[in-house]
Amino acid sequence: MQLTRLLHIQNPIIQGAMARISTPVLVAAVSNAGGLGVLTTATSTAQSLQADLKAIRASTRKPFGVNLMLQQNNINDLLPVLLADPVPAVFTSAGNPAPFLQNLLNVGTTVIPVIPNVEIAKKMADLGANAVVAEGAESGGHIGTETTMSLVPQVVDAVNIPVIAGGGIGTSAGVKAAFALGAAGVQVGTAFLVAEETPVDQNYKQLVIQASDTGTVVTGTGANRVRSLKTPLTEKLLATTDSKLFQQLSTGSLQRAIDGDTERGSFMAGQIAGAIHEIRPVKAIIAELAKGVPSIIEYLY
Ligand SMILES: Cc1cc2nc3c(=O)[nH]c(=O)nc-3n(C[C@H](O)[C@H](O)[C@H](O)COP(=O)(O)O)c2cc1C
Known part of the structure; x- marks a missing residue:
């Protein structure tokens, strides 16, 4: 159908x-x-x-x-x-x-x-x-x-x-x-x-528009694998093996992106952003x- x-x-x-x-x-x-x-x-x-x-x-x-x-x-x-x-x-x-x-x-x-x-x-x-x-x-x-x-x-x-x-x-x-x-x-x-x-901050939209074909990364493991734009936050998430710190950095990070925080936000987006x-x-x-x-x-x- x-x-x-x-x-x-x-x-x-x-x-x-x-x-x-x-x-x-x-x-x-x-x-x-x-x-x-x-x-x-x-x-x-x-x-x-x-x-x-x-x-x-x-x-x-x-x-x-x-x-x-x-x-x-x-x-x-x-x-x-x-x-x-x-x-x-x-x-x-x-x-x-x-x-x-x-x-x-x-x-x-x-x-x-x-x-x-x-x-x-x-x-x-x-x-x-x-x-x-x-x-x-x-x-x-x-x-x-x-x-x-x-x-x-x-x-x-x-x-x-x-x-x-x-x-x-x-x-x-x-x-x-x-x-x-x-x-x-x-x-x-x-x-x-x-x-x-x-309803997201202009910073979020601009980051999507500026992204290239290689502009996203995957953080997390198993059921918690998340694709977002490469930002200072994803660099920190990828660099750490400390699960407590990972959790701390991640908690509330999508809302921070929606509010335009380019340092601490998780700007979830797909590879087509480019x-x-x-x-x-x-x-x-x-x-x-x-x-x-x-x-x-x-x-x-
Ligand atoms: C910022 C963002 C948040 C998302 N949140 C959810 C969600 O809460 N539930 C869900 O089923 N899918 C969620 N998705 C996945 C989308 O519904 C959709 O399937 C996906 O974005 C399609 O791939 P694309 O990003 O390449 O267009 C989210 C995607 C993005 C980009």
């Missing part, structure tokens, strides 16, 4: 959730522009989630999504809100949504887990997920180990639900490539970091990405 039909959106372009960043303003801007905005719940309480849902619905009549990043310790507070007041789509990440996936489906929510490999993709399809996001390690934020180019076609082969490609896609050529690999849509994070509507050159409205970013979506005729032949 086409992703546009599954999610009732104009363009098969998802704005991937970004912790502390994809707040209602960005979500509504993306959905109003014909993509699907996805709300972060990284710092949400039940009350603030209710308020965010209200704010989004006041700003757009289009569908939107909500992210549940399963490393968060507030999931049990947020789930009842999403079951009582169902949203069009929930994107789960960094964990197993099995305990509540069916409950979300039962209230009519489309459930789309973000997955890092074929084995987990198959598990999610067996559980009844409506689609998956196959996210490669090019992406910004927490990452898996496989690359988008090799992961997407293998996931497409392995499951019978739509596969959304994520990681390293920020241009119309990238979107075209994702469809050539068999994807039904794309999830984009880094390119939206520099949207006019994105291809992103200007601050533009969300509408212009979506219009550019949409140029890479094949027409229905190309789909058929």
Whole structure:
């Protein structure tokens, strides 16, 4: 099934959730522009989630999504809100949504887990997920180990639900490539970091724009591998073997980046940052990405 039909959106372009960043303003801007905005719940309480849902619905009549990043310790507070007041789509990440996936489906929510490999993709399809996001390690934020180019076609082969490609896609050529690999849509994070509507300090946007192809690094290990722009903080993180110091330097570092602290902030961003050159409205970013979506005729032949 086409992703546009599954999610009732104009363009098969998802704005991937970004912790502390994809707040209602960005979500509504993306959905109003014909993509699907996805709300972060990284710092949400039940009350603030209710308020965010209200704010989004006041700003757009289009569908939107909500992210549940399963490393968060507030999931049990947020789930009842999403079951009582169902949203069009929930994107789960960094964990197993099995305990509540069916409950979300039962209230009519489309459930789309973000997955890092074929084995987990198959598990999610067996559980009844409506689609998956196959996210490669090019992406910004927490990452898996496989690359988008090799992961997407293998996931497409392995499951019978739509596969959304994520990681390293920020241009119309990238979107075209994702469809050539068999994807039904794309999830984009880094390119939206520099949207006019994105609520981060100008320093964050400028660092993304100034980044080159080799401008990001991965810090941390295992489930805590994080890709960010090379900064004084990442140099310190890479230099230390002291896990306590690593923790100290990391705690609160994304918020410091959002506030523009170039010394102590963790400016999460993906490798595609090198291809992103200007601050533009969300509408212009979506219009550019949409140029890479094949027409229905190309789909058929
Ligand atoms: C600053 C930042 C924060 C992110 N936070 C989250 C998050 O909270 N939950 C999540 O599922 N993915 C998160 N991601 C991943 C994005 O949703 C998306 O899948 C990814 O950015 C796609 O790759 P790209 O950065 O190459 O476009 C984040 C990415 C960035 C850049």
